[in-house]
Amino acid sequence: MTRLKQRKLYKVIKKRTRADHRTKLYLLFVNWLEIRKQKDRRRRRTLRKLYKVQRCKELNLPLTA
Numbered sequence: 001m002t003r004l005k006q007r008k009l010y011k012v013i014k015k016r017t018r019a020d021h022r023t024k025l026y027l028l029f030v031n032w033l034e035i036r037k038q039k040d041r042r043r044r045r046t047l048r049k050l051y052k053v054q055r056c057k058e059l060n061l062p063l064t065a
Helices: 003-015 021-028 032-058
Strands: none
């Protein structure tokens, strides 16, 4: 990203109201949407795995099932 583009982006970010500093970091990245998607995919994958483990425990099945 060029210096000028970065400076303009920073000015826009400063004007917006932010929930916390992490939102600011997200806005600083040009590809923040890809990062968000990646985190969501990782989260869904983890939740799916945890759900599978929980169900296996409830049904007294081995974890590989």
